[in-house]
Amino acid sequence: MMKTGAQILWECVEREGVTHVFGYPGGAILPAYDALKHSKIHHVLVRHEQGATHMADGYARASGQVGVAVATSGPGATNMVTGIATAMLDSSPIVCITGQVGSKLIGSDAFQETDITGITLPITKHNYLVTHADELARTMREAFYVARSGRPGPVLIDITKDAQQSSCEFDWEAAKPQLPGYRPDLSPDQKEYEKALELIHSSKRPVILLGHGVIVSGAMREVRDLAERGGIPVALTLLGLGALPASHPLNLGMMGMHGEAWVNHTIQEADLLIALGMRFDDRVTGSLKTYATNAKKIHVEIDPAEINKNVKVDVALVGDLREVLNAMLPAIESIDRSEWLDFIDRLKGDSAVRDIQNLPDSGHLYAAHVINDLWREARGSNTVVVTDVGQHQMWEAQYYKHEEPRSLITSGGLGTMGFALPAAIGAKVARPEAEVWVVVGDGGFQMTMCELATMVQEKLKINIAIINNGFLGMVRQWQEFFYERNYQATPLLNPDFAKVAEAYGIRNATVTERSQVVPAVQMARQHQGPVLINFKVEQEDTVYPMVAAGAALHEMIRRPSPIVETAADE
Amino acid sequence: MLNTFVVYVENKPGVLTRVASLFRRRAFNIDSLTVGRTEKPEVSRMTITVDADRDQARRIEANLYKLVNVLLVENITTVPAIVRDLAMIKVAATHEARSHVLELAGVFRARVVDVAPESLIIEITGGEDKIDGLLEVLRPYGVLEMVRTGIVAMRRGNKPSSALSTSETLEQPEVDDDLSQSV
Numbered sequence: 001m002m003k004t005g006a007q008i009l010w011e012c013v014e015r016e017g018v019t020h021v022f023g024y025p026g027g028a029i030l031p032a033y034d035a036l037k038h039s040k041i042h043h044v045l046v047r048h049e050q051g052a053t054h055m056a057d058g059y060a061r062a063s064g065q066v067g068v069a070v071a072t073s074g075p076g077a078t079n080m081v082t083g084i085a086t087a088m089l090d091s092s093p094i095v096c097i098t099g100q101v102g103s104k105l106i107g108s109d110a111f112q113e114t115d116i117t118g119i120t121l122p123i124t125k126h127n128y129l130v131t132h133a134d135e136l137a138r139t140m141r142e143a144f145y146v147a148r149s150g151r152p153g154p155v156l157i158d159i160t161k162d163a164q165q166s167s168c169e170f171d172w173e174a175a176k177p178q179l180p181g182y183r184p185d186l187s188p189d190q191k192e193y194e195k196a197l198e199l200i201h202s203s204k205r206p207v208i209l210l211g212h213g214v215i216v217s218g219a220m221r222e223v224r225d226l227a228e229r230g231g232i233p234v235a236l237t238l239l240g241l242g243a244l245p246a247s248h249p250l251n252l253g254m255m256g257m258h259g260e261a262w263v264n265h266t267i268q269e270a271d272l273l274i275a276l277g278m279r280f281d282d283r284v285t286g287s288l289k290t291y292a293t294n295a296k297k298i299h300v301e302i303d304p305a306e307i308n309k310n311v312k313v314d315v316a317l318v319g320d321l322r323e324v325l326n327a328m329l330p331a332i333e334s335i336d337r338s339e340w341l342d343f344i345d346r347l348k349g350d351s352a353v354r355d356i357q358n359l360p361d362s363g364h365l366y367a368a369h370v371i372n373d374l375w376r377e378a379r380g381s382n383t384v385v386v387t388d389v390g391q392h393q394m395w396e397a398q399y400y401k402h403e404e405p406r407s408l409i410t411s412g413g414l415g416t417m418g419f420a421l422p423a424a425i426g427a428k429v430a431r432p433e434a435e436v437w438v439v440v441g442d443g444g445f446q447m448t449m450c451e452l453a454t455m456v457q458e459k460l461k462i463n464i465a466i467i468n469n470g471f472l473g474m475v476r477q478w479q480e481f482f483y484e485r486n487y488q489a490t491p492l493l494n495p496d497f498a499k500v501a502e503a504y505g506i507r508n509a510t511v512t513e514r515s516q517v518v519p520a521v522q523m524a525r526q527h528q529g530p531v532l533i534n535f536k537v538e539q540e541d542t543v544y545p546m547v548a549a550g551a552a553l554h555e556m557i558r559r560p561s562p563i564v565e566t567a568a569d570e
Numbered sequence: 571m572l573n574t575f576v577v578y579v580e581n582k583p584g585v586l587t588r589v590a591s592l593f594r595r596r597a598f599n600i601d602s603l604t605v606g607r608t609e610k611p612e613v614s615r616m617t618i619t620v621d622a623d624r625d626q627a628r629r630i631e632a633n634l635y636k637l638v639n640v641l642l643v644e645n646i647t648t649v650p651a652i653v654r655d656l657a658m659i660k661v662a663a664t665h666e667a668r669s670h671v672l673e674l675a676g677v678f679r680a681r682v683v684d685v686a687p688e689s690l691i692i693e694i695t696g697g698e699d700k701i702d703g704l705l706e707v708l709r710p711y712g713v714l715e716m717v718r719t720g721i722v723a724m725r726r727g728n729k730p731s732s733a734l735s736t737s738e739t740l741e742q743p744e745v746d747d748d749l750s751q752s753v
Contacts, residue, residue, distance in 0.1 A: 122595045126638040181641040305632035
């Protein structure tokens, strides 16, 4: 049947199972928007194209389905770059559709022309320029397939205006992907399995390093089985949080730069690291020279290019994590490793006492209090917390105890400020029944707070907790530790966030004392519509512990003991 | 150490950029890259040489495979292979020098492809060492201009380039035609 490129576009999106797209119209994508009228797709109008990409990303991370963002050519397309790079570094499956000037104008510096396939080449898993309507169906099918298979990632399709306007025969069945070079389904050699089993069985001090790949692969149960059967403790990356319940006795917590001391010491003392769906990022290893020097390493990873990239491993099992673990589990012997687990328990030492949670309520408000109280009130199997980037992100990771996969959505690899609010909108669209909380700093919030309008226009019930310390807090912390407290360009003059909320018709509260935290959270949970809470917390609070960039993982800047209140109290 | 990769890619616009961009982005330095047609119209073939240790070479291969348009990667650094580079060298050759230059070209089995009153263009095909050798002996006469194609390489023997090969690959005797070290 004859259809225009624009009609084919939406029909393909529908057939891929997508119900909502996030976008912003403009000249070169107008034919597609015109055809939207006859489609069942719900279009969410964003306020900035960066927001559209983060929403698609949040949608993907909350649901595991491909998220779709739409923009016009030129500035519309370039505004997507940050969101695409964010999705790339965190292996999030999104498809970005951009309009392009007419095919005859390409290369002429036409109005709003930009080479977006060239620009996004290094930050997409793959991208396409479509200049004819008859290429569109196959390209769309390939794009969705590439985005979601193997190690997921963003795919961009740039469609010229004439390709959207012209008509051709549309046959979905015939437009099968033709990707002769694309091999997402790898599986390890039998020999590697045997080597891995040998290492696991002979290890006295093993530790599992659980990464985002566990959630992407859906291998939560398998990882848990492996840990329980082998008596193996589990350390998690930021993006792995939730893949094993925080309350599980073998769950040590987050590793790395702001991981608890006992987690990092456990890794340094281990004789075997079993890395599952993680990539030894510099934020989890610290200095590579001193990283787990006594440990053998097993790396289970779907992307062969990650093997031996940062850390040289003894056994590599390249393949889908869930399949690999399922193949391995029947052979895993149950071993009593209580000596090792007792040792780790002792490592915890005074860390818990030093925890800021144990400070008596002096009336002052610490971010850790806010997060902890939020967790106590809002925790539940269907609560999703979406964090931004900075101190609040680390405090959330430390004090919100995630029990479920996909209950934390955050920008880990790229560390994109401004991610939280739009990503939360995407998450809420994907999972309308979920309770969605944005935990965001006052700096990052102002990067994308224009999306408040999107949230209100879409009538989305989202709760926003601004952890407001009047600083770009994490940068200030680095200046405190490494730049002699030279607070250049980190103090913020903020608007009255309550009035910002009012301008959008959003119910709000301002909290300055710990006793007000729980009532404010309860108010937000009970209110039908969106709520914004401005938590005015200690200005110069610090995330402990901290491994300085490039330092050894066990050389942490520890929490002061006893904890002293900050200058404001003296 | 210099590694030689033969990379088969889909013959589509922009694929060369993707490959080149990958090497730039991952900070691998390309020593030479050639690309051309193959026996199949839908497939292009690249020969890439890059300075890398064994571990880097393995990661280059893995990263190349991450490009959707890459069909097959072979690291032929350590397998028997024919490696060829082509150079055109414009050398100053006045009356007195001309016969010497021609003689040297003959020794290296190079061909004279242009003769002008004050210069010659010599075309030479061979391994990189052979071309370097000719260049060295021509330099005293005055090399006015030089261009090299970069190397192309092919595995020796009848082992086809696995995934892409058809069953029609002909049985061929192994002939030592690599004369690049013989001068």
